[in-house]
Amino acid sequence: LQAYAALAVMATIPIYLGSYAGLRYPKQARWRTGSKLNDDEDEDEQNAKEFFSFSDAKMYPLVGSAVLFSLYLLLKFVSKDIINTLLTANFTFVGYFALAEVLMLAVRYFSGNPLRGRFLLTLTDTPANEPELWRLRFGYTHLSVWIAALATTALYAYSKHWILSNVFGEAFSIASIQLLSLDSFATGMLLLAGLFLYDIFWVFGTEVMVTVAKGLDVPIKVTFPKNVTAILEQGVFTSKPDVPFTMLGLGDIVIPGIFVALCLAFDHSNHLKTRGNKNSQSRSFSTPYFSTCFIMYILGLVTTIVVMHTFQTAQPALLYLSPACILSALGVAYFRGELVALFEFT
Numbered sequence: 436l437q438a439y440a441a442l443a444v445m446a447t448i449p450i451y452l453g454s455y456a457g458l459r460y461p462k463q464a465r466w467r468t469g470s471k472l473n474d475d476e477d478e479d480e481q482n483a484k485e486f487f488s489f490s491d492a493k494m495y496p497l498v499g500s501a502v503l504f505s506l507y508l509l510l511k512f513v514s515k516d517i518i519n520t521l522l523t524a525n526f527t528f529v530g531y532f533a534l535a536e537v538l539m540l541a542v543r544y545f546s547g548n549p550l551r552g553r554f555l556l557t558l559t560d561t562p563a564n565e566p567e568l569w570r571l572r573f574g575y576t577h578l579s580v581w582i583a584a585l586a587t588t589a590l591y592a593y594s595k596h597w598i599l600s601n602v603f604g605e606a607f608s609i610a611s612i613q614l615l616s617l618d619s620f621a622t623g624m625l626l627l628a629g630l631f632l633y634d635i636f637w638v639f640g641t642e643v644m645v646t647v648a649k650g651l652d653v654p655i656k657v658t659f660p661k662n663v664t665a666i667l668e669q670g671v672f673t674s675k676p677d678v679p680f681t682m683l684g685l686g687d688i689v690i691p692g693i694f695v696a697l698c699l700a701f702d703h704s705n706h707l708k709t710r711g712n713k714n715s716q717s718r719s720f721s722t723p724y725f726s727t728c729f730i731m732y733i734l735g736l737v738t739t740i741v742v743m744h745t746f747q748t749a750q751p752a753l754l755y756l757s758p759a760c761i762l763s764a765l766g767v768a769y770f771r772g773e774l775v776a777l778f779e780f781t
Contacts, residue, residue: 438681439740441659446688446736449605450729453612454696456540457484458703486618487693492626496633499686507643510650522653527592530603530654533610535584540613542576550576595652596672597680603654608685612692616700619781620764623694627757630690634751645749648684658682681743687752691732694760698724701780723771728763735759 487495509518543550552574559568591599617623637644648656658680660666665678699722706720735755743750768777 437663438659438661439744442657442681442683442740443733443736445601445605445657445659446683447729447733449608449612449688450692450695450732452540453609453692454699454725456609457613457616457696458699459484484616485614486616487622487626488618489622489625492622492629495626496629499630499633500637503637503643503647506647506651510646515650518650519652522651523592523595526603526653526655527588530591530606531584531588534587534603534606535581536613537606537609538580538584539577540609542580550574552577591654595675597658597660597676598671600652600654601657601659604657604685607654608688608692611685611689612696615689615693617693617697620697620701620777623697624761624764626690627694627753627761630686630753631757634753634757638749638751644751648682648749654685656682656684657688683752687756690753691735691756691760694764695725695728695732698722698728698764701777704780724764724767727767728760731759731763732756 506518539550552572554573556571556573557569587599587602590596591603617626634644659682660676660678660680662678666673666676669676669678702722702724703720710720735758736752738755739750739752742755764777765774768774
């Protein structure tokens with residue numbers, strides 16, 4: 436029960452935090468407590484957002500299948516140690532930036548300060564009046580966060596400890612939900628429906644998904660020991676404890692998570708249409724779509740866990756999570772008479 440509760444917490448926290456971290460507020464002239472960026476940085480962040488298009492959603496299950504099967508073949512015919520070493524190098528490099536981003540988000544939020552930094556590095560092409568190719572503004576707080584993220588990354592690369600792996604998994608999830616956006620509800624529903632079939636096939640129809648999930652020792656999943664007492668007896672700091680773990684793939688967090696985040700964006704859009712510029716920066720607004728979809732995600736996750744525990748076999752989580760998210764958004768829109776507005780929202 437403790438392991439399942441831990442998985443549920445590790446799945447829901449990134450969705451909630453990532454959804455609010457990725458919410459875009461109308462531009463403001465100055466920093467206000469509770470918003471993440473000032474006017475200039477807000478524009479940079481808006482431009483940095485990556486959008487899933489309808490065509491991307493159509494191709495994603497096919498591309499995901501190709502990648503998954505390729506990893507399966509590599510695990511079958513190439514040394515698992517070599518594969519894990521190469522993937523660890525890749526994930527620790529990317530994970531460093533994800534962890535640094537999440538730490539900066541936390542510092543900005545709790546300090547109520549934009550923390551733009553007093554130093555500015557720029558890269559320009561000649562002649563000098565050409566537009567900047569790259570710029571980086573930072574300060575002492577940024578340096579402290581970067582050093583902390585680097586130390587954590589180095590410790591994970593050295594130890595491969597399951598707790599640090601979970602830290603990176605959570606950072607990946609939060610950063611992904613913050614930076615990725617669906618361009619419409621139609622795209623989100625198509626993506627969830629496609630991955631619904633993808634998950635069923637690769638989990639129930641083959642051994643591929645389970646083999647890859649168990650064979651890769653990289654932060655593509657969150658894990659928790661089924662026997663906490665045994666972990667305490669062996670030592671919390673033991674990197675490879677002889678204890679069975681339960682796990683949840685990051686895809687089961689991030690993919691539904693960006694749909695839940697879209698629901699929050701729709702709620703915020705409705706709030707702005709109703710209130711105009713009044714309290715446009717407030718986080719206190721009605722969230723019927725977000726709250727319902729978030730709760731349904733939790734119920735879908737609980738269903739996954741109950742079925743997994745009952746039958747003692749791996750379950751395709753999106754079998755339960757995809758319908759829960761899609762039907763929650765459609766249900767709320769139907770009862771509020773906003774189905775047209777839902778599908779027109781971009």
